[in-house]
Amino acid sequence: MHTITLIPGDGIGPEITRAVQDIFAAAQVPVQWEEQNAGQTTYDQSGELIPQALLESLERNCVALKGPITTPVGKGFRSINVTLRQKYDLYQNLRPAKTTEGVPTRYSGVDIVLFRENTEGLYSGLEVYDEPRGIADSFNRISVEGSRKICRAAFAYAAKHGRKKVTLAHKANILKMAGKLMLDAALEASREFPQIQFEDKIIDNMCMQLVTKPEQFDVIVTTNLFGDILSDLCAGLVGGLGVVAGANIGDNMAIFEAVHGSAPDIAGKGIANPTALLRSALLMLEHLGEKEYAARIETALNETLRHKEQCTGDLGGPATTQQFAQNVINNLR
Numbered sequence: 585m586h587t588i589t590l591i592p593g594d595g596i597g598p599e600i601t602r603a604v605q606d607i608f609a610a611a612q613v614p615v616q617w618e619e620q621n622a623g624q625t626t627y628d629q630s631g632e633l634i635p636q637a638l639l640e641s642l643e644r645n646c647v648a649l650k651g652p653i654t655t656p657v658g659k660g661f662r663s664i665n666v667t668l669r670q671k672y673d674l675y676q677n678l679r680p681a682k683t684t685e686g687v688p689t690r691y692s693g694v695d696i697v698l699f700r701e702n703t704e705g706l707y708s709g710l711e712v713y714d715e716p717r718g719i720a721d722s723f724n725r726i727s728v729e730g731s732r733k734i735c736r737a738a739f740a741y742a743a744k745h746g747r748k749k750v751t752l753a754h755k756a757n758i759l760k761m762a763g764k765l766m767l768d769a770a771l772e773a774s775r776e777f778p779q780i781q782f783e784d785k786i787i788d789n790m791c792m793q794l795v796t797k798p799e800q801f802d803v804i805v806t807t808n809l810f811g812d813i814l815s816d817l818c819a820g821l822v823g824g825l826g827v828v829a830g831a832n833i834g835d836n837m838a839i840f841e842a843v844h845g846s847a848p849d850i851a852g853k854g855i856a857n858p859t860a861l862l863r864s865a866l867l868m869l870e871h872l873g874e875k876e877y878a879a880r881i882e883t884a885l886n887e888t889l890r891h892k893e894q895c896t897g898d899l900g901g902p903a904t905t906q907q908f909a910q911n912v913i914n915n916l917r
């Protein structure tokens with residue numbers, strides 16, 4: 585039995601979390617949930633954004649499933665996601681994007697796994713505002729160690745999962761220092777995994793290639809900012825943010841999360857699509873070594889997605905969140 589810290593989050597978070605819990609219960613997955621919330625709702629109730637009890641639960645269980653959290657733009661508190669990633673050195677952001685039958689998209693045959701460096705770069709939180717001069721500086725901090733860790737993780741994943749190629753997306757032609765560190769780290773990792781083909785592409789060309797011929801890519805590794813953008817681009821190739829999984833992984837802790845936001849426009853209506861959080865929960869099961877449970881639920885999910893009449897409104901179907909969950913349960917074999 586695995587104990588998982590469960591962070592329902594804000595907006596649609598509690599609705600999609602409940603759907604995942606129901607599916608796991610029906611499939612008799614050997615997990616027990618330790619619910620500890622964070623975010624806007626928690627703040628409104630208790631005055632704390634990230635309660636100490638949540639941190640203790642994370643440190644005890646080392647694995648969490650997290651719903652989306654509302655983050656105010658340009659003011660207020662620092663992103664809880666960024667805070668947790670940095671506090672626990674969750675340096676890998678893993679984002680698989682694969683075409684699924686039944687999910688509307690312009691492309692076919694996409695099967696990409698993106699590794700985004702998750703703690704450095706422009707999201708290091710190193711910003712200064714010189715008010716009298718009206719100038720804001722945001723530092724793009726890249727370290728040799730951080731670059732080595734993320735590049736090695738991408739190659740190790742490729743080797744473990746029978747993938748053939750790793751592509752580094754970078755801007756080393758302009759960022760002569762920070763960009764070059766990543767390029768050097770990727771070359772170093774590629775020497776350690778000679779069976780994996782390696783190529784590097786400049787980020788602007790990478791975007792063009794991704795939208796014209798995405799099936800040429802296999803595993804992609806990149807820095808924090810480029811990875812943030814590319815991972816949503818890749819989600820768009822396979823049906824959007826409502827259907828892709830995400831994970832933040834460190835050497836000692838992993839937090840699996842839906843990559844979409846708290847969707848305030850549909851919160852409380854019971855119509856959100858739980859697929860993204862469910863797929864993140866399946867990544868979590870693989871991480872825990874529970875591959876058979878993950879495969880069984882994935883088959884049922886894919887069967888559900890093949891039938892529009894079993895899907896939620898964002899996929900053109902009539903189902904509510906709970907009906908969608910029930911459809912997945914009915915499709916369990």
Ligand code: NAD
Nearest residue numbers: 652653654655826843844845846847848849850856857898
């Ligand atoms: P969003 O992802 O919440 O919503 C964008 C659009 O997609 C909306 O129309 C929404 O209804 C729809 N949508 C999103 N998830 C859906 C789902 N599961 N099923 C059906 N439709 C879905 O993005 P936003 O509006 O830019 O952000 C809202 C809030 O979420 C902001 O406070 C933002 O900071 C936060 N956010 C949190 C995370 C996170 O916690 N990981 C990620 C992104 C945004």
